[in-house]
Amino acid sequence: MSRVPVAFRPRQPGGIIEIRKVLVANRGEIALRVMRACREMGIRTVAVHSTVDESSLHVRFADEAVCVGPPQAAQSYLHIPNLIAAAELTGADAVHPGYGFLSERADFARVCARCGLNFIGPKAEHMALMGDKVRARQTMADAGVPILPGTGVVTSSAEAIAAAKSIGMPVIIKASAGGGGRGMKIVRDIDKLAETLATAQAEAQAAFGNGDVYIERYVTSPRHIEIQVVCDMHGGAIDLLERECSIQRRHQKVIEEAPSAVLSDELRTQMRTAAVKACKAIGYQSVGTLEFLLDAPEGSRPRFYFMEMNTRIQVEHCVTEMITGVDLVQEQIRLATGEKLGHLDREHRARGHAIECRINAEDPVNFSPQPGTITALHFPGGFGVRVDSHIHQGYRVPPYYDSMLAKVIAHGNDREQALARIRRALDEIVVEGIRTNVPLHRWILKQPAFKSGNYNTHFLEANLDPAAVMAEVEPQS
Numbered sequence: 409m410s411r412v413p414v415a416f417r418p419r420q421p422g423g424i425i426e427i428r429k430v431l432v433a434n435r436g437e438i439a440l441r442v443m444r445a446c447r448e449m450g451i452r453t454v455a456v457h458s459t460v461d462e463s464s465l466h467v468r469f470a471d472e473a474v475c476v477g478p479p480q481a482a483q484s485y486l487h488i489p490n491l492i493a494a495a496e497l498t499g500a501d502a503v504h505p506g507y508g509f510l511s512e513r514a515d516f517a518r519v520c521a522r523c524g525l526n527f528i529g530p531k532a533e534h535m536a537l538m539g540d541k542v543r544a545r546q547t548m549a550d551a552g553v554p555i556l557p558g559t560g561v562v563t564s565s566a567e568a569i570a571a572a573k574s575i576g577m578p579v580i581i582k583a584s585a586g587g588g589g590r591g592m593k594i595v596r597d598i599d600k601l602a603e604t605l606a607t608a609q610a611e612a613q614a615a616f617g618n619g620d621v622y623i624e625r626y627v628t629s630p631r632h633i634e635i636q637v638v639c640d641m642h643g644g645a646i647d648l649l650e651r652e653c654s655i656q657r658r659h660q661k662v663i664e665e666a667p668s669a670v671l672s673d674e675l676r677t678q679m680r681t682a683a684v685k686a687c688k689a690i691g692y693q694s695v696g697t698l699e700f701l702l703d704a705p706e707g708s709r710p711r712f713y714f715m716e717m718n719t720r721i722q723v724e725h726c727v728t729e730m731i732t733g734v735d736l737v738q739e740q741i742r743l744a745t746g747e748k749l750g751h752l753d754r755e756h757r758a759r760g761h762a763i764e765c766r767i768n769a770e771d772p773v774n775f776s777p778q779p780g781t782i783t784a785l786h787f788p789g790g791f792g793v794r795v796d797s798h799i800h801q802g803y804r805v806p807p808y809y810d811s812m813l814a815k816v817i818a819h820g821n822d823r824e825q826a827l828a829r830i831r832r833a834l835d836e837i838v839v840e841g842i843r844t845n846v847p848l849h850r851w852i853l854k855q856p857a858f859k860s861g862n863y864n865t866h867f868l869e870a871n872l873d874p875a876a877v878m879a880e881v882e883p884q885s
Contacts, residue, residue: 425526425745427451427502431495432466433516434506435485436798437812438721439466442504445737454498456491458484460806465798472498479808485509488516492523502526502744504737508810511720512539528744530694530719537690538717542584542622548714551689553682556701556713558624565602568623572598575625581605583612584620587716589659591615594626629864631702632656633668633712635683636728638695638739644749645687647680648732648756651724653699655852657775657868662845663852664724665763666731669823669861670704679712686717695740697722723766723815726796730762730819760819761826765834765849767797767814769805772848772881773874779807783841788833792819792826805842813844823861827853847880 430446431454432439443453443466455470460479467473474494477484484490486509495503503525505511517532529535538544542560549555559571561584572579577598583591591612593604605621613619632653639645652668653661671679683698697718704710725736734752769778785801797814799805805813816833820826834850855871857863 424747427526427741427745429454429471429498429500430502430504430528430741431456431491431498431500431525432470432504432506433485433491434504434509434511435461435809436464436466437796437815438506438508438723439464440469440798441796442506442737443470445735445741448735449738449741451741454494454500456485456494458808460804460808463800463803465800474498479806481509481808488519492519492525495523495525500525502528502741504528504740505720507720507723512718514539526744528694528740530692530696534690534692535719538719540584541582541586541716542620544717545622545714547690548686551686553686553689553714554712556624556627559622561620562605562623565605568601568605569598571623572601575623578626578628579623580626581608581621581623583608583616583618584622585616585618586612591621592659627701627703627713629703629705629866630654631668631670631704631864632661632699632715633671633679633702634697634699634722635679636695636697636722636725636736637683637687637692638734638736638743638749638752639687639692640743640749641693641746642748643688643691645684645692646749646752646756647683648728648734648736649758650676650679651722651727653724654863654865655858655867656865661724661766662868663763663765663849664727665761665823665826666727667758667761675710675712682712682714686714692719694719694743695721695725695736723812724764726794726815726817727762727764730794730817731758731760732756733759760821761823762817762819763823763826763830764815764817765830766812766845767816767837767839767849768811768845769813769842770811770845771843772845772877773872775845777807777811778843779805779811780842781805782839784838785840786836786838787814788816788836790829790832792829793817793833794819813839827859847877850880851877 429452432442446453452471455467455473456476457467458479476490510516514532514536517527520527557575562568578596581593593608595604608621609619634651636648651666653664655663699715700712702712781804787795794817818829
């Protein structure tokens with residue numbers, strides 16, 4: 409596309425770009441979330457949607473809406489020419505990618521720049537660097553951020569076996585271009601390494617169009633801790649504390665909370681310092697998240713290791729907003745205009761505790777997707793409860809996209825109060841017509857390990873009780 413959108417305002421030397429209209433290149437909950445942030449800032453919004461998403465609330469509440477293709481994501485939400493055409497058609501001067509879809513695609517950021525659109529996110533070079541897990545590992549090691557013993561790209565079984573012997577078993581094979589658990593394989597028996605390597609390479613090629621994989625030492629009982637970072641174009645970089653994301657199924661997060669219930673002040677400071685150091689080492693700009701594995705074997709000193717960096721807004725950003733009072737989406741927009749971080753406090757301390765439950769249209773036991781029509785819907789409310797969602801009664805959940813329907817977040821003065829509020833909120837939810845994972849959340853929150861904070865990423869696979877979960881289909885008094 410050669411024509412520059414009519415509303416685009418070039419940056420003056422040392423000045424601020426004015427953003428008047430944002431095209432939200434996403435769907436569902438995150439699209440509506442971005443639009444709310446824009447509305448408060450006086451910025452107009454453009455929704456894009458596939459033919460099947462016409463009734464989604466993000467379409468209804470945008471200032472303008474453009475259909476960009478059929479239900480299949482490759483022909484709509486991932487179709488860059490259609491998105492750019494929608495921006496030109498509506499005179500948008502900026503694009504917000506949300507999370508998922510094109511949010512970490514460096515080529516999309518580059519196309520936006522070439523078309524005169526302000527991409528609300530980091531530089532394409534940072535997305536490309538941190539999206540390549542092998543390069544990211546080396547970059548973090550060079551910056552002095554702890555990484556697990558591992559390799560560069562491994563191409564042969566002989567190379568893999570030699571690396572595994574050096575690292576020590578068990579090991580994990582990961583896709584260099586990967587995420588979400590795809591192309592990821594744990595190997596405990598070195599005799600099975602060659603076969604597993606071939607499988608991982610094939611999965612990585614199918615999922616990402618890149619079969620490169622690498623090998624790391626496998627931490628058997630880790631916790632997943634991440635640090636929210638906010639960085640401007642002028643060298644400023646701060647963190648906004650940590651999030652605990654260890655309740656997962658199939659490498660996908662289910663419940664997040666902030667702050668973590670297990671970090672000592674010393675360890676928290678070390679992780680926060682490492683995250684900011686990593687950002688400054690690459691000159692990062694925008695919001696982002698550094699993800700770490702915490703290895704804390706009983707009786708040993710806990711250690712943390714860099715896992716990956718997400719160069720976008722996270723699904724779980726809400727728990728950070730609740731304990732800091734910072735609107736992270738508005739921060740993204742301000743940073744994209746060239747503003748400095750001066751308005752943010754340099755030292756943040758948690759104001760209470762927040763817990764988020766991801767409500768998905770899926771079977772609560774086997775996690776199979778459950779598309780269909782929502783025949784009745786009631787969301788919880790009350791003091792300290794927040795719900796982010798794009799659905800409504802009569803909404804048809806399509807089978808083409810991620811199954812998340814809503815995020816329910818509760819905030820309290822401490823973890824105990826936040827737990828009481830999130831339990832109460834879950835008991836108020838009514839979703840009829842389809843199955844959801846609400847019973848799973850109710851069951852998790854009652855488990856002694858969760859209530860004590862003593863859990864790791866294997867909590868569900870080690871403890872899931874299908875009969876007990878199904879007993880939570882109706883709220884228990």
